[in-house]
Amino acid sequence: MRSKPVLLFLLLGLAALGSVWAANQAARVTQVVREVKIIGGSSPHSATTNETIAAGNGLRTGNESRAELTFPDLTITRVGANSIYSFERGGRTANLADGAILLRVPKDSGGARIGTPAVTVGITGTTVLFEFHPRTYSKLIVLEGSSRLWLNGDPSHFATLHAGQMIVVKAGATQLPPPVTIDLARVVSSAVLITQFPPLPSFDLIRAAIKGQGSAGPGSLASDPTGLRARDLDASTRPSATPRKRLPDNRQKR
Amino acid sequence: MIYRIACLLVCTPLLPALAQGPDRAGMFRGVEAAGNGFVGGHAVATANDADLGDQIEFGGGSISSGPPFSITADFPFFYTSNARLVRDGAKSDFVLAPEFSALYQPHLTEALSAEFSVSEQLFYFARRSGASFGSFGAQAGVDYELADWNHALLRALYDYQRQTPLDGAAATYSSHGVLLNAEVPLPVSENQRAAVGLLGRIDLSAFPSRSERYQLAPYLSYSIEVARHLSLNAYAELDLRKYAHGERREGEALAALSASYELGRYLRLSLVGSAAANRSNESFYNYNVGNLGGAFTLNWRF
Numbered sequence: 001m002r003s004k005p006v007l008l009f010l011l012l013g014l015a016a017l018g019s020v021w022a023a024n025q026a027a028r029v030t031q032v033v034r035e036v037k038i039i040g041g042s043s044p045h046s047a048t049t050n051e052t053i054a055a056g057n058g059l060r061t062g063n064e065s066r067a068e069l070t071f072p073d074l075t076i077t078r079v080g081a082n083s084i085y086s087f088e089r090g091g092r093t094a095n096l097a098d099g100a101i102l103l104r105v106p107k108d109s110g111g112a113r114i115g116t117p118a119v120t121v122g123i124t125g126t127t128v129l130f131e132f133h134p135r136t137y138s139k140l141i142v143l144e145g146s147s148r149l150w151l152n153g154d155p156s157h158f159a160t161l162h163a164g165q166m167i168v169v170k171a172g173a174t175q176l177p178p179p180v181t182i183d184l185a186r187v188v189s190s191a192v193l194i195t196q197f198p199p200l201p202s203f204d205l206i207r208a209a210i211k212g213q214g215s216a217g218p219g220s221l222a223s224d225p226t227g228l229r230a231r232d233l234d235a236s237t238r239p240s241a242t243p244r245k246r247l248p249d250n251r252q253k254r
Numbered sequence: 255m256i257y258r259i260a261c262l263l264v265c266t267p268l269l270p271a272l273a274q275g276p277d278r279a280g281m282f283r284g285v286e287a288a289g290n291g292f293v294g295g296h297a298v299a300t301a302n303d304a305d306l307g308d309q310i311e312f313g314g315g316s317i318s319s320g321p322p323f324s325i326t327a328d329f330p331f332f333y334t335s336n337a338r339l340v341r342d343g344a345k346s347d348f349v350l351a352p353e354f355s356a357l358y359q360p361h362l363t364e365a366l367s368a369e370f371s372v373s374e375q376l377f378y379f380a381r382r383s384g385a386s387f388g389s390f391g392a393q394a395g396v397d398y399e400l401a402d403w404n405h406a407l408l409r410a411l412y413d414y415q416r417q418t419p420l421d422g423a424a425a426t427y428s429s430h431g432v433l434l435n436a437e438v439p440l441p442v443s444e445n446q447r448a449a450v451g452l453l454g455r456i457d458l459s460a461f462p463s464r465s466e467r468y469q470l471a472p473y474l475s476y477s478i479e480v481a482r483h484l485s486l487n488a489y490a491e492l493d494l495r496k497y498a499h500g501e502r503r504e505g506e507a508l509a510a511l512s513a514s515y516e517l518g519r520y521l522r523l524s525l526v527g528s529a530a531a532n533r534s535n536e537s538f539y540n541y542n543v544g545n546l547g548g549a550f551t552l553n554w555r556f
Contacts, residue, residue: 080305100302131302168291177290181312191307225526226545230389235339240538
């Protein structure tokens with residue numbers, strides 16, 4: 001008889017832990033643009049801002065429609081137009097059946113993975129743009145940090161991408177092409193998943209990556225903060241105090 | 255739950271209307287993408303290009319993708335240990351050296367851009383106002399970026415320099431020259447930049463003619479963004495010079511450090527310091543100098 005209250009207490013405790021765990025796995029809808037439906041649950045319905053979505057469910061967006069989900073650990077997922085997306089593990093396992101997402105995973109959060117029927121992307125504390133279409137192409141752009149992409153059929157061969165790099169994989173590919181360095185500033189200033197949403201928590205890192213991508217510029221011409229070159233030129237025109245073999249020429253050459 | 259996700263994945267190919275929205279699909283229609291998925295420097299068009307933004311190969315680089323016009327007003331003010339850069343009897347001074355410059359850098363191709371610039375810097379010496387002078391510069395030429403060589407930058411410019419005392423006297427120096435520059439950015443990390451370069455300048459003519467010279471200057475630059483808007487910059491250069499007339503040869507070691515804080519989009523505040531040592535086979539031209547001060551810079555790109 002004495003064990004019944006203990007058992008009840010344990011069950012209540014487990015239930016409380018379970019609800020906390022479930023809350024940590026859920027996402028909050030933080031932005032909705034046009035036609036966005038929550039799918040995977042018992043009744044698919046239009047998404048509304050601040051609505052909570054449980055793990056295992058997802059979003060489906062229409063034309064010119066987009067959405068943003070924010071997870072308790074500040075993992076952020078933005079879903080592009082005509083996309084079908086679902087998540088588990090507090091957003092750190094993303095399944096993209098079609099369309100595009102932006103995924104920002106905080107550093108030291110244990111990493112994340114984007115799964116599709118063809119390729120998988122592994123992420124550790126980074127921000128990426130990813131697009132997948134089963135019959136055409138997959139595209140991965142790393143905005144900051146680094147990530148890996150591999151073909152599902154051959155995980156031992158992967159491509160590692162760093163900030164500013166992009167990989168384009170054709171549907172049915174059996175080998176990965178080399179990553180290409182792209183103009184990150186152009187991406188950031190034109191990507192709707194960035195420009196039509198609030199600044200990302202990782203924006204400073206992205207900004208640093210853009211700066212790092214730029215040429216250091218004409219350093220010798222730009223790194224003279226105290227005008228030493230001009231002053232040296234001024235000094236060099238002074239005639240030497242010592243006798244010279246050639247007399248100074250006062251005529252300006254043309 | 256697994257069943258639901260599996261359904262989503264399996265049913266996906268049957269879903270219609272996946273290729274809608276603004277994209278560049280027509281741009282390269284009928285053009286086969288290369289093995290890396292790029293054609294003409296652009297990633298192959300896909301349905302969600304609007305979401306991902308412009309995907310352009312980093313060939314033209316930041317030089318060509320930025321706005322072509324730039325106007326800068328720089329206001330350095332500093333203490334110098336050797337105002338006249340002399341060997342004996344060096345006198346310290348305070349210097350105000352405002353500089354106004356304009357740059358036009360139009361993009362000609364993905365990798366090639368033209369460059370036209372003019373600048374005027376005025377050096378006002380607080381104690382020796384008679385030594386104040388202005389330095390005018392004008393340059394025109396081309397920049398070429400080598401994408402396969404870590405985005406190395408090659409520059410070839412015509413360079414005109416003229417110096418005039420601020421008391422209205424005639425020019426004390428002028429030169430027409432060719433400036434050649436090769437610079438290779440070194441990959442360090444996301445918040446750090448480094449570059450190594452070589453600068454050469456050949457005077458085609460100079461006034462006074464004893465000033466006509468040839469310069470070769472290897473240099474190294476480094477910057478790190480230590481916090482948001484705050485960066486530290488270091489620069490070192492060895493400038494080797496041979497004068498066209500006579501036997502005069504020189505070597506000048508120059509180092510500069512600065513800490514810059516960006517106040518908004520257009521304004522930057524800096525602490526600056528620099529030091530140089532010039533050694534010549536004509537010892538009259540030897541000097542050492544140190545400078546320390548600050549600057550604020552207004553820059554507008556459009």
